Amino acid sequence: MTTKRVPCPKELNQESGRGLLDSVRQQGIARGEELILDFSETETMDSRGGAWLLKIADLVRSKHGEFRFESHHGRVAEFMELIKPGLEGGLEEKPRSPGFVERVGDHGINFVSEARDFLDLYVDAIYWTFVGPFEGRKFRWGLFVDEVHEMGVRAIGINCLMNFLLGMIIAMLSAAQLRLYGADIYVASLVVIAFFRELAAVMTAVVVSARTGAAIAAELATMEVQEEIDALRGMGLNVAQFLVAPKVLALLLAMPCLVVLGMVSGILGGAAWGIPVLGHRSDVWFRQTLDWADLGDFFQGMLKSVIFAFTIVLVGCHNGLRVKGGSRGVGLMTTRAVVMDIFFLIVIDMIFAAIFYYAWD
């Protein structure tokens, strides 16, 4: 085995360290060769100089050579002692990225475990909301009242405004078509049917997912990160009972109310276009609206609102509780909750459409 000996400069710092690395690189290291750094001249070194030594050790090891240092003394010896683990380690393999099959498997396993968690939470939430209180288990009515205020009362303004504007848009859009046949009074019927069956429920659900769904996910995720959830469990309290059930019941009450307000706002929005712009008399417009208002349609919207409410709370809680990592995890899970909410509500709406428009009639 051949040996190369390289003297170290008197002061080992950022500049001279770079020079040292360059000179080692120029001399070249062959496989199995040994490089000895001679510190006999070296009196001082700083941490930048030390960092260059680490780089030299990496270089030598990458060429399958051996790295040693000798004649270090005084301060330098103490310094070398402290950075030894860095010199010996290095070039450690970064975590290997998994192959295709492994990734598919991973996703599959994650999906199944997540679905099971969701189902657990679902069953727990149903029990603690609808069964537990009747069996004499405690229900947090105080939190329930606060949540109704936060989720429901405080959302009234934005929800009515959004539905009103959507009503106007629908009226504009459909009037442009129906006018061709002189049938634009049917805009009134279209708006009332659309809002009863679909739009009030969907629009309200979007507003509520963005407000309440995100808030729930962020709240629970932060609690999880700060070990508050562990504290609850440690006290033997049930998370579903303590946190989830009051939210479920609160939104089950608030959401249908918001949807009814949404329906009224949407119809008024349609009228706000139909009466002044399309030039219909208001009594004719509202007569037409009432003629086409159907109790079946109304209940279809109500049924959806209840299912949406349940979904939004559970998706929010589920994502919040699954948080990993700190502040960044909270952000990720909040985003995920809102995206999942909107995805689910479109899927649920589609299932309803399939049932009511095809299977039912």
Added chain:
Amino acid sequence: MNAKDHHPPVISVRDVVAHYGDTLVLDGISFEVQSGEIFLIVGGSGCGKTTLLKHMTGLLRPTSGSVLYSGVDITTLDEDRLATTQQNIGIAFQSGGLFNSMTIGENVALPLREYGQVDEALIEGIVRLKLSLVGLAAAQHLLPDELSGGMRKRAGLARAMALDPPIIYFDEPSAGLDPIIASGLDDLILDIRKLLGITFVIVTHELESIRKIADRIMMLEQGKVIFLGTVKEAESSGAERVRQFFERRPDAHIAQRKA
């Protein structure tokens, strides 16, 4: 004690008064720290230790008084000049203060990338060197979540040392650690001081660690300095409150409850 009186102090705090809202938190604090010294700020909970640290590092500005680094008063500097001065001090926070979304290595590299004007090739070397100084060479690619509390503190110290600052502030290095790890951290502070000549200003209330590392200690009580000197002087001090602290005696109203 290796600090000599004829050197100008690296830090001098003069008559600092600070309020939170209407509450007086610091009431005319004055002291000086010499180069290469390990200076401890001690005192019971809520005595203003952490607040003082925040004022010394420029995170808060005092109501009146000044904080001078080698003669420069940081309480009157504008944001840019303050930031330049802050590069000369490293801060290690109580629970690490690490960025959760980055690996330990990236955390240490952050100040180097932002300020250091260092070769990208060298950054990795510096990161590994600082991590091996604090005994975390193997944790470079891990996330803060994956470390224990003591490891996070050490990683925080590595990040504080990234730019080789002459002064390091350390908030509660041994709080919440087991005695073995805590004394290891004390040794580490002593080693780093010896090797790199860094001045340490440390907030703590762990007696063991005070006895082991302190050159001088300053004791605060209700925003006032009630003692300033070496540990020996403190232990033989006549002041009741100082003696009580070092003898770990509870307050009278708590002691009575036991009787």
